[in-house]
Amino acid sequence: MNSLFYAKMAVSNIRKNKKEFFPYIIMGIFSVMMYYMMVSLMNNDGIRKMPYSDNILALLPIGLWVARIFIVVFLFYINSFLMKQRLKEIGLYNILGMEKRHIAVMMFFENVFVFITVFVSGMILGMVFSKLMFLILMKMIAVSSVPKFQMEMTSVFMTGGYFLAIYFVTFLYNLCKIHLSNPVELLHGTEAGEKEPKTKILMTLIGLCCIGFGYYFALTTKSPMAAMNTFFIAVILVVIGTYALFTAGSIALLKLMRKNKHFYYRTGHFFSISGMIYRMKQNAAGLANICILSTMVLISISTTVSLYAGIQTTIAARSPKEIDVTANLSDYEDTAAVDEEIAKINEAHQVTVKDYTAVHSMGMITAYGGDGKYTLADGKGLVIADEKQGVYMEVISLDEYNTVCHTGETLKDGEVLLYTQNKELKGQTSIQMQIGTAVNDYQIASYLPEPEMDFGLQAYSGAVKCLLVVVPGKEDVQKWWQQALEAGNMQNLQYCVQYNTNLSKQESLKLTEDLYRIDIESAYVEAENSYEMAEQLYQIYGGLLFVGLFIGILFLMATALIIYYKQISEGYQDKKRFEIMQNVGMSLTEVKKTIRSQVLMVFFLPLVAAGIHIAVSFRIIQMMVRMLAMGETKLFGMCTLITLGIFCVIYGLVYAFTAKSYYNIVRVKA
Amino acid sequence: MSLLEVRNVKKVYTTRLGANQVQALSNVNFSVEDGEYVAIMGESGSGKTTLLNILAALDRPTAGEILLNGKNTVEIKNKELSAFRRTNLGFVFQDFNLLDTFSLKDNIFLPLVLSGEQYPQMMQKLEPIAKKLEITHLLEKYPYEVSGGQKQRAAVARALITQPQLILADEPTGALDSRSTDQLLDLFQSINEDGQTIVMVTHSTKAASRAKRVLFIKDGEVFHQIYKANMSDEEMYAKISAALTVLATGGEQGE
Numbered sequence: 001m002n003s004l005f006y007a008k009m010a011v012s013n014i015r016k017n018k019k020e021f022f023p024y025i026i027m028g029i030f031s032v033m034m035y036y037m038m039v040s041l042m043n044n045d046g047i048r049k050m051p052y053s054d055n056i057l058a059l060l061p062i063g064l065w066v067a068r069i070f071i072v073v074f075l076f077y078i079n080s081f082l083m084k085q086r087l088k089e090i091g092l093y094n095i096l097g098m099e100k101r102h103i104a105v106m107m108f109f110e111n112v113f114v115f116i117t118v119f120v121s122g123m124i125l126g127m128v129f130s131k132l133m134f135l136i137l138m139k140m141i142a143v144s145s146v147p148k149f150q151m152e153m154t155s156v157f158m159t160g161g162y163f164l165a166i167y168f169v170t171f172l173y174n175l176c177k178i179h180l181s182n183p184v185e186l187l188h189g190t191e192a193g194e195k196e197p198k199t200k201i202l203m204t205l206i207g208l209c210c211i212g213f214g215y216y217f218a219l220t221t222k223s224p225m226a227a228m229n230t231f232f233i234a235v236i237l238v239v240i241g242t243y244a245l246f247t248a249g250s251i252a253l254l255k256l257m258r259k260n261k262h263f264y265y266r267t268g269h270f271f272s273i274s275g276m277i278y279r280m281k282q283n284a285a286g287l288a289n290i291c292i293l294s295t296m297v298l299i300s301i302s303t304t305v306s307l308y309a310g311i312q313t314t315i316a317a318r319s320p321k322e323i324d325v326t327a328n329l330s331d332y333e334d335t336a337a338v339d340e341e342i343a344k345i346n347e348a349h350q351v352t353v354k355d356y357t358a359v360h361s362m363g364m365i366t367a368y369g370g371d372g373k374y375t376l377a378d379g380k381g382l383v384i385a386d387e388k389q390g391v392y393m394e395v396i397s398l399d400e401y402n403t404v405c406h407t408g409e410t411l412k413d414g415e416v417l418l419y420t421q422n423k424e425l426k427g428q429t430s431i432q433m434q435i436g437t438a439v440n441d442y443q444i445a446s447y448l449p450e451p452e453m454d455f456g457l458q459a460y461s462g463a464v465k466c467l468l469v470v471v472p473g474k475e476d477v478q479k480w481w482q483q484a485l486e487a488g489n490m491q492n493l494q495y496c497v498q499y500n501t502n503l504s505k506q507e508s509l510k511l512t513e514d515l516y517r518i519d520i521e522s523a524y525v526e527a528e529n530s531y532e533m534a535e536q537l538y539q540i541y542g543g544l545l546f547v548g549l550f551i552g553i554l555f556l557m558a559t560a561l562i563i564y565y566k567q568i569s570e571g572y573q574d575k576k577r578f579e580i581m582q583n584v585g586m587s588l589t590e591v592k593k594t595i596r597s598q599v600l601m602v603f604f605l606p607l608v609a610a611g612i613h614i615a616v617s618f619r620i621i622q623m624m625v626r627m628l629a630m631g632e633t634k635l636f637g638m639c640t641l642i643t644l645g646i647f648c649v650i651y652g653l654v655y656a657f658t659a660k661s662y663y664n665i666v667r668v669k670a
Numbered sequence: 671m672s673l674l675e676v677r678n679v680k681k682v683y684t685t686r687l688g689a690n691q692v693q694a695l696s697n698v699n700f701s702v703e704d705g706e707y708v709a710i711m712g713e714s715g716s717g718k719t720t721l722l723n724i725l726a727a728l729d730r731p732t733a734g735e736i737l738l739n740g741k742n743t744v745e746i747k748n749k750e751l752s753a754f755r756r757t758n759l760g761f762v763f764q765d766f767n768l769l770d771t772f773s774l775k776d777n778i779f780l781p782l783v784l785s786g787e788q789y790p791q792m793m794q795k796l797e798p799i800a801k802k803l804e805i806t807h808l809l810e811k812y813p814y815e816v817s818g819g820q821k822q823r824a825a826v827a828r829a830l831i832t833q834p835q836l837i838l839a840d841e842p843t844g845a846l847d848s849r850s851t852d853q854l855l856d857l858f859q860s861i862n863e864d865g866q867t868i869v870m871v872t873h874s875t876k877a878a879s880r881a882k883r884v885l886f887i888k889d890g891e892v893f894h895q896i897y898k899a900n901m902s903d904e905e906m907y908a909k910i911s912a913a914l915t916v917l918a919t920g921g922e923q924g925e
Contacts, residue, residue, distance in 0.1 A: 196771075196812065261789045270783045274771045580767040583728070584828065585756030585781050587749070 003105070010109035013089075019568065019661070020085050024078050025118055027561050031071045032122025032163055034554055037130040038064050040155040041137060046147025052536055056141060056543040063547035067554055072166055074558035079170045081565040083177060085572070090178060104175055111171045119163055123156065140308070141542035142535070197281040199255050200248040207244025214238035215616045223464065224623040225390070231620055238613060239292055246288035246609075250280045271581075271594045275574075276601060283566060283602065290559050291606035295613045297555050298647060302614075302640040303625055304548040308541045309635055315534050317454065321355060321498040322508060324528040325515050328492040332478055334523045335360070335495055341518045341525075342497060349503065349511045356499040357404045360474065361396045361455060362481055363494065365464070372431040372444075374467075376484060392460040393467045397474040405452040409470070411445055417470035419448040425467070433469075435480060436487025442471075495523075505531050556647065560654035567599055567658045571665035578666035592663055599659045607651060611644060671740060672701035673867055674725075674836060679734035681720050681890075694720040695731070696890035702836075702869060707862040709878040710871045711914070712887035719840070721887065722871045726838050727755050739835060756781050760829030764841035766821045768813040774824040775809040781832050799827050803857065819850030826857065830866070837861075839870040843877050855880045875914065879907040886917055893917060 014021050042060045047053055093103055131149050138146045214237030217230045254277045258264050264273060280287075327338045339358070346353060366374040368391045398411050409417055416431065425431075433440045448470070457466040471477060481493050501508060508531055515527035578591055586594075622636050681695040694717045702708050712718045723729040725736065727743050736743045738758060746754050761767075768777045775796070782792045800806040803823045808816055816824075822842060829837050839858075843851040851874075859880055862868055870881065878884045880903060886894040894913055898906050 195814070265779060265783050265787075265789045265792065267783055267786060270776075270780075274769075274776065278771050577769055577771070580769055581780070582752075583761060583763070583767055585752050585784055587752030589749070590752070590784065 003109075006102070006105045007109045007113075009106050010113055013106070013110060014113060017086065017089075020082050020565075021114070023561050023564060024082050025114060027078055027558065028075065028114065028118035028163075029122040029125065030557055031075065031554070032119055032159060033126040033129065034550065035064075035067060035071060035162065036123060036126030036155060036159040037133045038067055038550065039158050040126070040130045040152065041134060043152050043155050043158075044134070044147070044150065046149065050143060050147060052539050055536070055539040056137075059540075059543040059547050063550055066547075066551050068162070070551065070554055070558065074562070075166055076170060076173070077562060078565060079174070081562075081569060083174055085569055087181070091181075100179060103178060107174060107178075108171065111167055111174075115164070115167045118167075119160060122163075123159070126159070127151065137542075137546050140538075140546050142538040197251050197277065199252050201252065203244050203248035204252045207241045207249050210237045210241030211245060212241075214241055218616050218620045221620050221623070223390075224627050225464065227620050227623045231624065234617075234620070242291055242609065242613075243285070243288045246280075246291065247284040250284060251277060254280065267590065268593070268597070272597045272601070275594075275598055279570070279598070279602060282570075286562070286566065287602070287606045290563070291609045291613075293555065294559065294606060294647070295610040295617075297552050298610060298614055298640070298643055299617065299621060301548045301552045302636070302643040303621065304541065304545040305643060306625065306636040306639040308545040309639060311534070311537045311541055313635075314537060315530055319498075319528050319530040319533055320453070321357075322500045322530050323498065323512060323515065324530075325497045325518075326526050326528075327495045327497075327518075327520070328524045328526075329360075329495050330493075330522045332360070332474070332481075332493065334520060337520050338495055338497070338518070338523060338525065341520065342515065345511065345514045345518070349507065349514070351511065352502040354500040354502070356497070357453070358495070358497045359396060359400045359404055359453075359455070360477060361394055361494050361496065362477055362484075362492070363392065363394045364484065364489075366391050366393050366433070368465075372425065372428040374431065374433050376433075376435045376487065376489060390464045391467050392457070392464050393469060394455050394457055395469045395471060395477055395480060396455065397477050398470055398472055400474075401451075401470045409448075411470070411472040413472055414442055415445040415472065416442040417445055417448050419451055419468040419470075420466065431469075433480070435483040436489070438483040438486075440480065440483075556650055560651060563603055564654060564658045564661075567602065567662050568665070571662040575666050588667065591667065595663050595666065596659050599655060599662055603651060603655045603658070607648065614640060614644065672737075673704040673706075673739060674702040674869070675737040676700050676725070677735050677737070679721070679724060679731045679736065681717070681724065681729070682732045693890055695724075698734070698887075698890070698892055700885060700892050700895075702867060705862070705865050705867055707858070707868045707880075707882040708870070709881035709884045710869065710887060711873070711875075711878050711884055711910070712893075713918070716887045717890045718871050718887050722838060722840055722869075725869065726759060726761065727751055753785070756785055757832060758835050760832060760834035760837040762822070762825050762829050762837065762839040762842045764844035766813070766818075766825045766845070768821055768825060768828075770813055773810050773812055774805065774816070777813070777824060778809075778828045778831055780828060785832070795831050795833075796827075799830050802860075803827050817850070818846050819853055822846060822850065822854055823857065826854075826861075830861065835867065837866060837868045839868060839872075841872055841874075842870065843872065843874055851877070875907055875910050878910050879903050884910055884913075886913060888917055 038060065041047065042057075042064060047056065050056075090103060093106075094100070098106075130151075134149045135146070214234045217234040217237070221227045221230050254273055257269070257273050258277075263269060325338075325342060327334070329335065329338075364376055366376050368374055374391065374393065398409060398417070401407070401417075402409055411417065418425070418431070428444060430441060430443050433442070448468070451468065455468060457468060460466050471480075477493070501511065503511060509529055512527050512529035512532065516525070518525040518527075578586075578595075582588075582591060618637070618640065622633060625636060676698055679695055679698040681693070683692045683694055684690070685692075698717075698721060710718050710721065720729065724731050727746070730744060734744075743754070768774070769780070772780070778796060778799075779792055782795070796809075797806075800809060803826060805820060805823050805827060808820055808824070813821055813824075822845075826842075842858075843854055846854060855877055858868060858870070862882075868881075870877065872878055879898075882898050884896045884898075884906075885892055886896075894917070896906070896909055896913060901909070
């Protein structure tokens with residue numbers, strides 16, 4: 001009979017406190033659903049058997065781990081809010097004669113009911129939606145033959161075990177909390193008097209400096225190579241700066257505003273400034289956390305979205321034609337042998353070759369010394385000492401250039417054609433190329449427009465500056481190559497054959513396999529297929545996008561809920577305040593306005609700060625993205641804006657809901 | 671014409687489902703002249719808090735009218751109500767109702783800020799009042815840093831700063847020790863002598879004995895009233911005590 005009584009009490013407690021329990025339960029259900037879906041994807045046999053599934057199978061566990069940490073932190077956090085709200089109620093039970101062990105039994109039942117509700121509903125939703133999730137993932141990674149979707153008990157047990165552990169630990173935590181408190185304290189729980197926070201000038205200045213330097217680094221980095229180094233420093237500086245400015249800077253700014261009497265004593269400003277000073281004291285660290293986390297989530301989502309959206313461009317740039325055979329020759333004369341092998345294999349596969357191009361080129365990393373003078377980096381490898389000076393140079397002969405680009409350029413001996421985006425060279429009439437001890441001087445005949453074929457320049461353009469040099473004949477190429485060898489630089493002469501075929505995807509992949517097996521003693525041959533490349537890119541970027549979105553949604557949901565709870569608990573604390581203001585003559589319209597501006601600030605301050613961080617980091621991140629893929633600035637910008645937009649809309653909805661609940665709490669009912 | 675006229679005010683509370691009706695005020699009639707100092711007394715549940723809430727325009731009567739300077743406050747629209755209360759009425763509460771997030775000065779300025787006044791004018795109004803209430807040196811302090819008596823004086827300053835027609839005080843001495851109570855009552859008397867009309871609801875015979883007139887409320891009606899006229903505080907005290915005894919023991923004639 002006794003336990004029935006406690007069970008009944010637990011149910012009525014949950015029902016009475018539904019304003020607090022409801023979001024906690026919703027968050028739980030949502031977490032269970034998301035977690036189950038992720039686990040069921042990982043346990044899916046079909047995915048494991050897919051071709052190239054290594055990529056996606058490596059990404060999913062990372063996503064799962066992040067989700068695990070997120071879920072446990074957020075559920076714990078929300079639980080502590082819930083407990084804070086309920087301390088008074090529990091204190092009352094204590095005073096009315098319930099012992100702490102009775103309360104423990106009651107809370108045990110509460111926890112059991114919450115867990116059952118959360119787990120059952122979460123699993124049902126998870127099972128319903130996991131098939132959808134599975135299909136979305138398959139669509140994202142563009143699999144040609146979708147494997148069968150199946151349910152597995154292992155996933156159910158994994159999810160159940162994980163959440164059982166979380167709820168058990170929260171239960172223990174709550175017990176400790178109650179055990180350590182005394183009833184009178186519990187009864188007064190949330191009403192400790194608050195002192196005005198102090199102004200911390202030094203911390204504000206440190207914060208300003210950190211943000212300033214961080215932004216400066218992000219905005220002035222010249223090249224992607226440098227970006228890799230400075231980005232990390234900039235991130236750390238901005239993180240420190242954000243914490244310092246949210247905690248100290250905000251209060252300093254608000255107090256400064258308060259000092260300006262004419263500004264401060266206005267209806268709108270008066271209440272929000274004084275309220276915010278206290279609000280920031282309690283919430284600054286939390287808001288800074290939210291700001292930094294949302295910045296990271298937004299950046300990772302927009303980056304993965306833009307990588308994903310840029311897949312087609314990347315493929316077009318990396319392998320413009322279906323088949324791409326690259327041979328690293330150690331002698332110009334091996335060309336014939338390579339051609340012969342390719343022709344033999346093509347014949348064996350009954351290939352009709354289309355759009356055939358074949359180009360010899362030599363690519364090298366050089367150092368630019370100004371005045372059109374280039375030096376081949378020394379033979380110890382391709383380390384670029386100073387990235388400002390590093391230039392990737394691609395050398396090809398005139399007749400091959402004319403053939404592949406369908407042009408009719410002419411050159412005299414000792415002249416070159418150049419194509420470059422390197423502004424420093426503009427206006428030069430001659431260039432000099434120093435290889436080892438040999439010095440080659442050329443007159444610049446003219447600058448070329450962007451060539452039809454990119455000669456592999458694009459692949460480097462993200463990282464270093466590039467220069468295409470068209471020399472009069474293949475003798476010049478050979479000469480440079482010889483000089484490089486003599487200088488001890490193992491420079492390869494590349495022979496690149498590209499063509500399209502009439503084959504189906506399957507046949508094309510088989511052909512590529514055979515081409516890859518070409519074995520010539522003096523040449524190392526590689527073959528790439530655009531189909532294969534597309535599949536791999538879709539796997540990697542699609543998988544990244546999927547995991548990014550998954551975590552992003554989880555995060556968004558959790559942040560919004562946390563702010564909701566914070567506001568609601570503050571609403572109860574502020575109830576008296578608003579009552580007084582209404583007694584003194586504040587109208588309900590003004591109450592509404594004050595609440596709206598207060599809640600608005602708490603909600604959107606972190607988001608606005610995140611927006612600024614993202615805007616500043618845009619350039620440096622884009623630089624780094626370009627090293628991975630041919631992301632266009634416009635595309636990346638669009639993706640960032642859309643992501644931010646969606647974030648704002650969902651945030652806005654929760655904001656409206658929160659402001660309404662808050663208003664209902666503080667309104668004096670006449 | 672009187673400053674405040676309360677005519678046939680009736681207030682009936684209905685429980686949420688409309689099953690039970692509770693009559694808090696059955697028929698209240700009285701008037702307050704300009705410059706008067708009136709205390710309203712009655713036992714718990716006699717309806718005095720309801721009456722004060724209705725006078726304060728925080729609550730609306732079920733029937734009857736309240737005229738302040740000839741204007742019926744019952745007919746004021748909800749939208750204009752807050753502004754009306756801000757400019758015409760000053761409030762002093764038992765638990766001070768000061769905001770912890772504001773300094774005393776800002777607490778006093780609250781109604782002025784709501785009315786959209788400029789800072790220099792606000793300062794001009796504050797100076798004489800702060801001086802009279804002897805809180806000038808406390809203005810920058812926060813409510814949690816000062817004593818109860820000082821808090822209540824700040825609350826009185828907040829009520830006075832709008833130069834209201836009427837000050838409504840709800841158990842103003844309820845949370846004060848005897849010394850602070852005396853100081854506050856002296857203060858009320860002094861501002862009343864300056865011409866300020868005061869209506870005070872109180873349990874305390876001592877507080878009521880300082881008023882010029884005491885109204886007794888019982889079962890939602892004005893049951894009795896005593897004018898102080900030329901009586902001393904002590905004589906008034908004795909008279910009120912006697913009236914309260916009658917009220918508590920033999921006043922059942924209405925039933």
